[in-house]
Amino acid sequence: MHSKLIYVIFATVLLMAGILIAICLAESVPNGAGLAHAQFNGMRVGGDGAARLEHIGGLAFAFQALLLLLIVCLSALGVAEERRSPQLWAYMGGTLLFSLFVWWQMYSGHQAFLETGVTSYFMGFPVATAWQVYGTWLGAIPLIILYSVGFRKFIFTDEDEMKYEALLEKIAKETEQ
């Protein structure tokens, strides 16, 4: 485990921390986290969406993009270093691009709604929300396929299993002695 992956993860977390600080220091807007519904008790509304994103929209977009990078890096950390092959990195890169595409569609769809006030629908939800509901849920499917289908290639190979069995046997013998 001598790779530089942990440094990439550390740098990503530091950048995210920096963005959070910048958001905390950004000019605040009234009702940035919503306000009570004028008519119905217990219900909240978002109000002016464009105003809420005016000072932090770009920062929030970058924060989420870094989080998606962090998720892919952490998943790769869960694969033993000698099996982090170019093939694995290509797959992980594709997964990241897919997640970023979903995030972009969601964010830009919301921006378009804020500008025009109209939206089309997909499977019951406004398009931007449909990207959130279906896209985000499906965004991790490549990772799940990699884990399940590639289990014996990347996660726990036959060689790993033999090493593990040998370790257990060794411990059992030592315990007997």
Added chain:
Amino acid sequence: MEAYRQEIIIGAVIIYMVFCVVTGLWAMRLTKNSSDFFIAGRGLGPIVVSLALFSSTLSGFGFVGGPGLVYSIGVSSFWMIVISSTGYALGFFLVAKRIRMIADVRNCISLPDVLAARYNSEAVRFLIAVTIVLGVMGYLATQILAMAVVMQAILSGTAMFADIGLVTCVVISSAVLIFYCVTGGIIASVYTDVVQGGIMMVAGVLILLTAMSVFDGGMQEATSIILADDGEAMMPFGAAGIMASLGWFFVFGLGLAGQPHLVTKMMMNRSIADNRTILPMSLFGYVMAALLWVSIGVIMRAAVIDGVIEPLALPDDAASLFLSIFTNPLLAGIVFAGLFAAIMSTSDAFLNIGTAAIIHDIPKAIRGRAIENELFWARVVTVILAIVAASFALYSHFQDATLVAILGAFGWATFAASIFPVLAIGLNWKGATAMGAVAAIVSALLINFIIQLAGIVLPYGILGGLIAFIVSLTLFIGVSLVTKKPELAADMEAVLDI
């Protein structure tokens, strides 16, 4: 059938509770030692583990609080569930294989056991055990209270039990929970989880179908009603805004691999190779059950805005009112049984890990050895822990809500911030040190506790739990990088190499 609505619902709940008691008696015969009691002797098959894993993830909060959150803040709360696929994936990539290996190699029966072995540190064991006990008290108290409130609502609808009190309902529901947890330990817990998971999946799908029929135009009509009332509520960041939404994405996504009641289940499977099927099966179950969260919340918000029903007194009434207004009695019975199942499956998992922390880990961290006759004391402490949590719940309800609220602060976000770096990264990076682990756990506890106690409100709805998580991740890696690289025991070195 409509005339017997309450009777059908009560019948479904009673059948479910009798099943739990019978399972407890059956599992008692299989529970011969503390390893059986806490981790089912590491002999569970993939279907059992999958269902137990997802049903423990979706607690009463998912069945009651989830729809209430959608009613209250719109799409913002969707972020807590759409991240589940990523959360499960990360949990399996980072934790499932090595936690099972360490449990085998060092004969571990709890999460603090595993982490003490990984870091060769009793301080890490002690801090994680204390975090678990604090979190368990908060979680258990709120779950028991939720169970009693729902039971009171069901029973008070009948002539015979019209005046039933909350205390009686706490006693009845806690008694069933205690009975099967004490007699059958984790074996009873996971096998009831299997049925609980099945009920939750069926309930989720049936509720979605019912919800889609409330408005002639289906889900699209409901979402367009909400959108017309407030565009933001139905857009991806909801009423709570972008930073609250992304905070939940972070804390619920990465944090799943830091929940002790979930990762402990990853130690229980018969074979490491089973993980390849457990991951997709758990996720499938979770998605089916979570349909209830989304569909009830959206329909109830739209129905109130559209004047179809009266405004709710409390957002958390969304699920129970939906069931009483829009569903037939049989479905309502299944879903109420599913609701008890969701609450109990989480409660029994917490009762189990809390007991392990008290009778196994804290004594081991302080005295250097476990107590004698662990199985007997495990049963005794399970009873005491449940009674104390039920007392907290009642005290909170009748006297002062602060106590459970403070303990509740040690919930999902605190577990995520304090345990994820230490466990999920620590099992995959040899450079992680005990000093880094201690810094991460202490900082996560302090930040969550201070923000909760001081009532600090961060701009743009940023969550305190998110700040705690990022600080603990930073400190864990940063402190580990600057402290001396640890000498790992040979067996740990071998496990981290595989």
